[in-house]
Amino acid sequence: MLAHWASVSTKRSIHSLNHNQAKDGILNLNRPYIVFVNPQILATTGMEPGAVFVATCLAAAFGSLVMALAANYPIALAPGMGLNAYFAFTVVASQGYSWQQALGAVFCSGVLFVLLSLSRLRERILGAFPASLRRATSAGIGLFLAIIALMHAGIVVAHPATLIAAGDLTQAPAILALVGFSLLFVDFFDTAGTLIGVAHRGGLLDANGRRPRLRRALLADSSATVFGALIGTSNTTSYIESAAGVAAGGRTGLTAAVTAVLFLLTLFLAPLAAMVPSYATAGALMSIACLMARGLAELDWEDVTEYAPAIVTAITMPLTYSIATGIGLGFITYATIKLAAGRWRDVSLPVIAVALLFCLKFALG
Numbered sequence: 001m002l003a004h005w006a007s008v009s010t011k012r013s014i015h016s017l018n019h020n021q022a023k024d025g026i027l028n029l030n031r032p033y034i035v036f037v038n039p040q041i042l043a044t045t046g047m048e049p050g051a052v053f054v055a056t057c058l059a060a061a062f063g064s065l066v067m068a069l070a071a072n073y074p075i076a077l078a079p080g081m082g083l084n085a086y087f088a089f090t091v092v093a094s095q096g097y098s099w100q101q102a103l104g105a106v107f108c109s110g111v112l113f114v115l116l117s118l119s120r121l122r123e124r125i126l127g128a129f130p131a132s133l134r135r136a137t138s139a140g141i142g143l144f145l146a147i148i149a150l151m152h153a154g155i156v157v158a159h160p161a162t163l164i165a166a167g168d169l170t171q172a173p174a175i176l177a178l179v180g181f182s183l184l185f186v187d188f189f190d191t192a193g194t195l196i197g198v199a200h201r202g203g204l205l206d207a208n209g210r211r212p213r214l215r216r217a218l219l220a221d222s223s224a225t226v227f228g229a230l231i232g233t234s235n236t237t238s239y240i241e242s243a244a245g246v247a248a249g250g251r252t253g254l255t256a257a258v259t260a261v262l263f264l265l266t267l268f269l270a271p272l273a274a275m276v277p278s279y280a281t282a283g284a285l286m287s288i289a290c291l292m293a294r295g296l297a298e299l300d301w302e303d304v305t306e307y308a309p310a311i312v313t314a315i316t317m318p319l320t321y322s323i324a325t326g327i328g329l330g331f332i333t334y335a336t337i338k339l340a341a342g343r344w345r346d347v348s349l350p351v352i353a354v355a356l357l358f359c360l361k362f363a364l365g
Helices: 002-018 034-043 049-071 083-094 099-117 121-128 131-152 172-190 214-231 242-247 253-273 278-298 304-320 323-340 349-364
Strands: 077-079 156-159 163-166 236-238
Touching: 034 049, 034 077, 034 083, 034 253, 049 077, 049 214, 049 236, 049 253, 077 214, 083 099, 083 131, 083 323, 099 214, 131 156, 131 278, 131 304, 131 323, 214 236, 242 253, 278 304, 304 323, 323 349
Parallel strands: none
Antiparallel strands: 077 236, 156 163
């Protein structure tokens, strides 16, 4: 029900905005689920859910406000889905680090990103990686979130022979999650068309198709990660649902600034967060998983050297319960297939370097 409420409130907000009831597009109530889902995911590491709830709201408010003031973009920020899963299930659960150590790593990565954002190196690094692997990484994280959601709801359980199996679907958590899996999808995908191509329709690009003040936007993104780590949450990042505010008319940082205020007001819901069971947010988590998995549709399915590494990346993340393993196997597969096919010009030096580093990592354990 909570997941359904989150999506309904999102849909109604977007619907009313699109009918000029808020012509400036400053109301951006499009990610209420994060304040409930993020504490539940990070709580698996031993972190206190109430504290994570507060940190989530403060980090989102800080990042959105910096984006508004520094870059003047209608883009809001919040702790990223996928990034929090990597934090909880890979760094802490799989690699054995404490959540305190993981937060320290997030802080260090944030500081590094700040330094990279002050130069053009971060943009160049991002541009050096194959588009197919970027799409596959997003899709793989989506599949990873999907299996987490199914496990939280009791729909999928561990099995000694087949590794996983269907749970008892007659139990209340599974039934409630499935009812919320169904209603949320209807509401969510009803507005999905609005989110496609919003950046272009919003006129956020210059005459050459580039985004002005990109460095400031990257700086806002990275500084939000640093701040979020200091107060107790995983990486804070720009999120795709900001497109709803842009589609509604938001063109300046005022949209992000109002979102920051709304996240601060959400702090008053802190007592409610502790009352929400994990299966209540399974529907929201599944909808995010499906949205992220859509990247597979954009692959070049006529080129095996493109789609094969992407599938390896996407499918190994949930099956190995490790995002890092999926990314590593994807890079190794991409470089190997391209070189074996004689298409060495498609493989950049950064891709080869990353593939070799992952080979070394897997070899050394």
